Amino acid sequence: MIYLDHAATTPIRGEVMEAMVPFLTEEYGNASSIYGLGRGARSAVDKARHSVAQFFGCADSEIVFTSGGTESIHSALLGAWLARPDRKHIITTAVEHHAVLHTCDLLHEMGLEVTILDVDENGRVSVEDVIGAIRGDTLCVSVMMVNNELGSVNQVAAIAEAVHRASPDVLVHSDMVQAAGVFRLELDRSGVDLASMTAHKLGGPKGIGALYIRRxxxxxSVLRGGAQERERRAGTENTAAIVGFGAAVDWLSRHFEEHTEAIRVRSQALREGLSKISAITWNSPPDGVPHILNVRFHGIRADRLLMRLDLEGVAASAGSACAAGSLTPSHVLLAIGLDPKAARESVRFSLSDEMTEEEISQALEIIERTVSQLQSTTRPS
Known part of the structure; x- marks a missing residue:
């Protein structure tokens, strides 16, 4: 299989798996226990936290481990409101991941007003629109850094600076799930107060994420119970997964330039090859992140194309994996101005540094042949 859906999830790197195995077998202690087996687990968790904090450019104490990006987002927004329930307004954008939008729906059910800002044709929100939406009772602004369907990049640091200048007590949260393997985030300099990340987009395991909470x-805390994570997230630590997160970012730290360059080269080859196919339109902006390419194949429903590609051994998607199986057109593509028909004809390809030139060439040959076959069956006789 040629896997072109790395924005949905990535395979666990071998080095990461090796680091995890002892904590799935003989090192099974509870990291909150005081005897030797527990202390060993605690030491591993602390080491991984340090690795994650260093990679994201913040203090160890500012990292809270969660079950993944969705929990990190939910906890960031709901936890901000629990701390200041007098604030009754939140601002976000029309192209956010459903983890943000559905959490905002929950906050709306709890009495908050939600302002959803429009974006431009590339999926970006303007600083001016964000500032213009702030009210006296605004709690938080939530803007994703990299869009998971388009690859477009919001200037989150500039937005955070402008928000804090205009209204210093308004918090800024960013979903950085798709940004973490592309940019050196330097959270301490970013201006954001809260940020959400996950390991499984970075060659780490599923089921583990991180929430950054600026000092x-x-x-x-949203999840109450035990005193884990400095009483910010209750529940027995998932030691093996946390270790895997740490190992994944350790690998990226050592190989970041070659990692990003490999993706850039593969992306350029894929983009050039796809551009030779007739009747396509690019949805991803040319200055978006290289690992996400979203393209419309005119006259071909994405679900038909994806099923045929799957039969030919190529895995891709029609957008967010979390919305797979939905008949509703992508809210992201509708938000950038596509009509429902165009949105249903759009496919996302996403890459990793581990893909080979041969895989890209084979994928392009299969995509071109499959598109040609499907176009021939949809042309009027």
Missing amino acids: GTQWK
């Missing part, structure tokens, strides 16, 4: 941010 001094008004925030309360």
Whole structure:
């Protein structure tokens, strides 16, 4: 199989798996226990936290481990409101991941007003629109850094700076799930108060994520129970997964330039090859992140194309994996101005550094042949 859906999830790197195995077997202690087996697990968790914090450019104490990006997002927004329930307004954008939009729906059910800002044709929100939406009772602004369907990049640092200049007590949250393997984030310099990440987009395991909470941010724990994570996220630590997260970012730290360059080269080859296919339109902007390419194949429904590609051994998607199986057109593509028909004809290809030139060439040959076959069956006689 030629896997072109790395924005949905990535395979676990061998080095990451090796680091995890002992904590799935003989090193099974509870990291909250005080005897030797527990202390060993605690040491591993602390080491991984340090690796994650260093990679994301923040203090160890500002990292809270979660079950993944969705929990990190939910906890960021709901925890901000629990700390300041007098605030009744939140701002986000029309192209956010459903983890953000559905959490905002929940906050709306709890009495908050939600302002959803429009974006431009590339999926970006303007700083001016964000500032213009702030009110006296605004709690938080949530803007994703890299869009998971288009690959477009929001200037989150500029937005955070402008928000804090206009209204210093308004928090800024960013979904950085798709940005973490592309940019050196330097959270301490980013201006954001809260940020959400996950390991399985970075060659790490599923089921483990991180929430960045800037020191001094008004925030309360959402998941209550034990005293884990400095009483910010209760529940027995998933030691093996946390170790895997740490190993994944350790690998990226050592290989970041070659990792990003390999993706850039593969992306350029894929983009050039796809551009030779007739009747396509690019949805991804040319200055988006290289690992996500979204393209419309005119006259071919994405679900038909994806099923045929799957039969030919190529895996891709029609957008967010979390919305797979939905008959509703992508909210992201509708938000950038596509009509429902165009949105249903759009496919996302996403790459990793581990893909070979041969895989890209084979994928292009299969895609071109399959598109040609499907176009021939849809042309009027």
